[in-house]
Amino acid sequence: MANISSNIKFLRKKKGLTQQQFADSLDIKRSLVGAYEENRAEPKYELLKKIAIFFDLSVDDFINETIDDKWAPKPKGNPANLRVLSISVDKDDNENIELVPMKASAGYMNGYADPEYVARLPKFNLPMFTGGTFRAFEIKGDSMLPLPSGSIIIGEYVENWADVKPAETYVVVSKNDGVVYKRVGNKFKDQKKLKLMSDNPVYDPYEVSGEDILELWKAKAYISTQLPQPVPEPTMESLTTMMMEMQRSISKINQGNN
Template identity: 80%
Template sequence: PKFYLPMFNQGTYRAFEIKGDSMLPLPTGSIIIGEYVENWGDVKQGETYVVISKSDGVVYKRIGNKFKDNKKLKLVSDNPVYEPYEISGEDVLEIWKAKGYISTQLPVPAPEPTMESLTSMMAQMQRSISKLQSNN
């Protein structure tokens, strides 16, 4: 179905329903309004996008790098429990810049980290530090 949102009158837009808690405080079931990105070189580090890929399908993530630098996208969750990951440009089918969202729930704060998640984050930081030290 098509519907009209007056604030989005120029460009190509599409709505995507997101699932899961990786992008808290946006709750599962939120609908992301995305503007089609024609030139992937325009993707900006630190901003949120809906990425459609062959391997992952539809994901809503923050971009952690500039695509034009290495032809890969680093996808970062706002919830620190989830680790960032990379996908190759060949795997990407479409990119949509998040312009707004619709939700029937008011956002809730991200959950307090558990001892298990803190331990996991510490282990990841130790691996990252070791990797940096071995590269020098």
């Protein structure tokens, strides 16, 4: 992206560093610095974080802002600060649903705010989704079982993070964790962090700060190639086991009441 190349060049020169000195500071080759500044290549997300830290900037500002002598950083840590969302439209000027495949999730961290990048994503339309901005994300792993890995979550863009509702599921795009699909445990107005929970109890809840979050998408539907399996008919053995478990439970209740 043009912002990244021009920002690297401007900030490097402002610090009075040659390309070689800058490359040595980041432990990369000088030729890479030249490629980044000439917009012939883009740094991977881990290196972007390293560069942003080197220049004492947020990754968000470093990617999305045109940094020059007139630029001033925005106040940090305010989830109410809204950004312009990049979208694509079809020939009739209707918004598309862009798909972020699993293999593209890392690239989405660099290009989520770049209209050209978003326009290159696979896209489709569904008649039941109108009146909002929607995006589809392919999820990986078993943290949200019973939704299987490889499911596609269709989310509606959350413009005002104060509208986030506890116990509902969202696609959370953050600087440190990338794209994740989780259930939310609290409201933003209560604190500056979101508690994210997996439906699979094997995984512990964790918190992500408002400063770390790039986008929030409220889950509206999912698409999966794994169809539901029929419920097996009860057997005599399973019925017997069920009755024994019920008897044990009743026995424990009776013992507790004595």
